[in-house]
Amino acid sequence: MLSSEFIYGSFILAIINFVVRLIGFSYKIILSKLIGPKGIGLFQMVFPILMVFVTITTAGIPIAVSKLIAKEKSLNNYYRIKKVFKISVTLTITIAIFLAGIVIIFSNFISNNIFKTNEIYNSVILLAPAIILISISSVIRGYFYGLKKVTISGIAQVIEQIARIVFVIGIIYYFYPITPSKGAFIAVCGISVGEAFGLIWLIFNYKIQRYKNTFKNAKNITSLKILYKISYIALPITISRIINVLLQFANAVLIPQRLMIAGYSHPEAVSTFGRVVGMSLPIIFLPFIVTSALVINIIPNLSEQVALKNFSKIKNNISLCIWITLLVSIPLTFLFIFFGKSIAMFFYKDRLVGKYIEILGYSTIFISTYHTLSGILHGLGKQIIATINYLIGMSFQLLATYFLVANPSFAINGFFIGFIVSTAIICILNFISLNKVVKVKINVTNSVLKPAISSILMVLAIFITSNFLSIKEINTYFSFVICMSIGSLVYVLTLFATKGISISLIKKIWK
Template identity: 45%
Template sequence: MKKSSFIYGTILLVIVNFLVRSLGFVYKIILSRLIGPEAIGLYQMVFPFLMLLITTTSAGIPSAVSKLVAKENSLNNREGVYKILTISLFIGGTLSLVLSILVSLNMDFIVTKVLKNEAIFYPILFTIPAISLITFASIIRGFFYGLKDMKPPANAQIIEQLFRIIFVLSYLVYKKPSNPVLAATIGIIGVSLGEFFGLIYLIFKFNLRKLNPRRHLIKIYTVSSLKVASSILYISIPITIGRLVSSLIQTASSILIPQRLIIAGYTSSEAIQIFGKITGMAMPLLFLPFTVTSALAINIIPNISEQMAINNMDDVSEQCNLAIKITLLVAIPITIIYTAFGNHLAQLIYNQEDVGSYLSIISYSTIFLCMQHTLSGILHGMGKQIITTINYLLGMVIQLYCTYFLISNPKYGINGFFIGYILSAFVIFALNFITLKRAIKIRLSILQLLIKPTILSSLTALSMLYIYKASYLVTTSNFLSTMVSALLGGILYLLLLSITKTLNIKSIIKEIKG
C-alpha cells in the first residue's frame, strides 16, 4: 500500500467533512428563518428520533464492512469482498425493515407516549423511508472505504446535502407553507430525498460490471454465509452499542442538566438558557476538530485492517504514529485558541460573550476527545472493538455520575458537568491508549508530539492576537480582522511546523502527488 493512499484519503475526507458541515450550518440558519421557531422545534423533536433509529442499522455495520472488505481485498479475495457486501446489505436491510414495520405499527404510541406531541405524527411517518435509504447508503460507503476508494462516498455526501437543501428550500420559498407541521414534514422529506440521490450515485459508481461472470457469482455463495454474518455482527454489535449508549446519554443529559441546575438553585429559565448555550453554542465549536479526526478514524480502519491481514506490523505501527501525530498537531492549537480566544469567538459568532467562558473551560477536553476518536478508529481496525466499547462505557458512567451528583451541588453547579465531561474524555483516552500500547509497539516522541506543537501553537496564538489588532486598525471590522488573523495564523503554524521539522510538509505534498 502506498503511504499516499492514507494521507490523500484523509485530506479528501477532511475537505468533504468541512464542506458538508458548512453547508449544513448555513442550511439550518436559512431553514430556521424560513419556517420559524415552532416548525424548527417540531423538526428538532423528530430528527434525534430518526438518528436513534438509524444508529441501530448504520453505526456498526459500515465499520464492519470497511474492515472486512479491506482484509479480504488485501488477500486478493474478490469472492470474500462481494460476499461481505451482499450479506451486510441483507443484515442491514432486514434490520431496517423490522424497524420500519415497528415504527409504522406504533405511530400513535410514539407520538403520544414517547415524544408526547401529536403534531409530529406526519413528520415521524416520513422518517420511515429514510431508515432503509440511510442504512444501504452507509453500508455501500463502508464498502468503498474498505477498497480505499474515497471519492465515491465523498461525492455522495455532497450530493445528499445539496439535493436535500435544494428541495427543501425551493419548496419552502415557492409554497411558503404557514402550517408549522407541514414545514417540519418537508424538512424530514428532504432527508430521505437527499439520501435517495446519494444512494443512486453510489450504486452507479459501484458498477456491477466489476463483478466476474455468473459462474464466479455462484462460487461466491459456496462460502459459509453464517461465518461471514457472524464476523460482521461480532464487529458491528459492540460499535452499535457504544453509539446507542452515546445517544441515550445525550438524551439523559438534556433532561438531567436543567433539572439538576434547578436543584442547585437556578431558576427554570436560567437552567434552560445555560443548557442551550453549552449544548447548542459551545459544543458545536468544540467538535470542529472532529472534521479531521473523523476522517482519520474512517480512513485508518481499512488501512490497519489490510496491514493486519498480511501481518505487516511495521506499517501498522507507522500508520498509528502518523495518525496520532496528525491528531495532536490539530488538537493542541485548537485547544490553545479556544482557551485564549473563547470569549472573542463567542461574541463574534453568537453575540453571547458568556458562551466563551463555557467554551474556554470545556476546551480542555479537546485533546482527549480527538485522541479518543483516533485511537478508537485504530483499535477498531485491529479488531478490538469490544474493549473499545467497554472503555467508552466506563467513561460515560463517570460523565453521568458527575452530571447527576455534582451539578445539583451549589458548590459546583454547571461546573459539575464540565468536570464530568473532561474527566470522562480523559479516562476513555487513557484506557484506549493503554489498550493500544499493549497490542502494538508505538514510538512516540514527547518532543515532536507535545512540546514542539505546544510551543508553536502558543507562538501562533500570540501572533494571531497581534495580527487581529493590526488588521482591525485597517478594516475596523471584527469579522474581517478575525478571518485575516485565522488565515495568516494557520499559514504561520504550518510554516513553523515545517521549519522546525515537526511535520515534513514537502514529503506529504510529494506523496499526495504520487
C-alpha cells in the same frame, strides 16, 4: 499501503469531510437563525431518537463490511466481496424496516411520555423513512471504503447535504414566518430528502463498479459464516455507538428537565440545551473532519495489513494517525479556549455560545485523540476493549448530567464537567489498551511540544492582528477572517521552521 499513500488517502477524505461539514455547519447556522434556539432545541430532541435507531444498522455493520471487503480484496477473494456485500445489505434492510415500524408504533409514547411535549409528534413519525434510507446508504458506503474508493462515498455525502439544505431552506422561506415546531418538522423531513438523493448516487456507482470487477478467485464461503463474521465485528461497535446515542437521548431528556429543577423556566432550559448541543458542540467537533478521515482510512488499512502480517506498516501508520490527530487538535484547543466568544459572534452573534465553546474547548484534544484511538483499536480487531473503555467514560458523563445539572450551583456547568472528564477518561483508557496490543512510540517533541509552541505563537499573532485591526476600525467579520488566516499561517510556518512537519514527507505525498 505506504505511509505517504496512507496520509494521501486520509488527506482526500479530510477534504471531503471538510466540504461536507462546512456545508452542514453553514446549514445549522442558517437554520438556527430561521427557527431560533427553541426550534433548534426541538430538532435536537428528535435527532437523538433517529440516532438511537439508525445506530443499530449504521454503526457496526458498515465498519464490518469495510474490514471484511478490504481483507478479501488483499487476498483477491472477489467472490467473497460480492457475497459479503449482498448479505450485509439484506441484513441491514430487514433490521431497518423493523426499526422504522417500531418508531411509527411508539411515536405518541416517545413524544408525550418521554419528552412530555406534543410539539415533536409529527417529527418523530417522519423519522421512519429516514431510518431505512440512512441504513442502506451506510452499508453501501462501507463497501466503497473497503475497496478504497472513498471519493464515491464522499460525493454521496455532499449530494445529501446540498439536497437537504435546498429542500429545508426553500420550504422554510416559502412558509416563513413559521413556528419553532414546524421548523423542526421541516428540518427532520429534509433528512430523508437528502438521504434519498445520496442513495441514488451510491446505487448508480455500485452498478458501474459491479460490472468492472472480475470475480476470478471464487473461493466459496457459507452465508452463515459471513453473517457470523459481520456480527462478531459489528456487535461490539454497535453497542458502543448505541451507548453514545442513548447518552445523547438521555441528555436531550435530562438536560432541559434537570435545568428546570435548578431553577430555569422551560423556554430557558430548551434554549440552553439548543445552544450547547446544537450550536457549541458542532464547533467543538470540528477536529472530526480529520479524525473521521483517519478512522475511515485506518480501519480497512489495518485489517488488510493484519491479514498480510505487515506489522512494521501497522506500527508506522498508527504513529502517523496519532501524530496527525495531535497536529490538528492542539491548535484548535488553543483557538476554542482563547477565542471562543469571537468564533461564536462570527457564526451565531451569541456571546453565551462563545462562553460554552471556551469551556468545552478543554475537551478538544481528548475528543480527537480518543476518536482516533478507537478507530485504531477497531482496525486491530479490539472493538470489545474500545467499547468497554467508552462505557466507563460515558457512565461518568451521565452521572454528572443527572446529579450536577440539577444543582443550582452547577446547572449547565455540571454537563461541561462531565463531558470534559469523560472524554479524558476514554482517551487515557484507549491509549493504555492500544499499548498492550502494539507498542507505539510517540515522538513527544514532534507530536506535542512543537505543535504546542506553534499554537502559542498562533494565539499571539491573532491577538496582535486583532488589536491592530481594531485600531483601524476594520469590519468585524473581515477582521475575524484575517486574524484566523494569519494565525493559521503562523502555526504552519512555525511547524516547518521547527521541522515539526517534514518537507520530504510533503514531497512524497505530492508525488
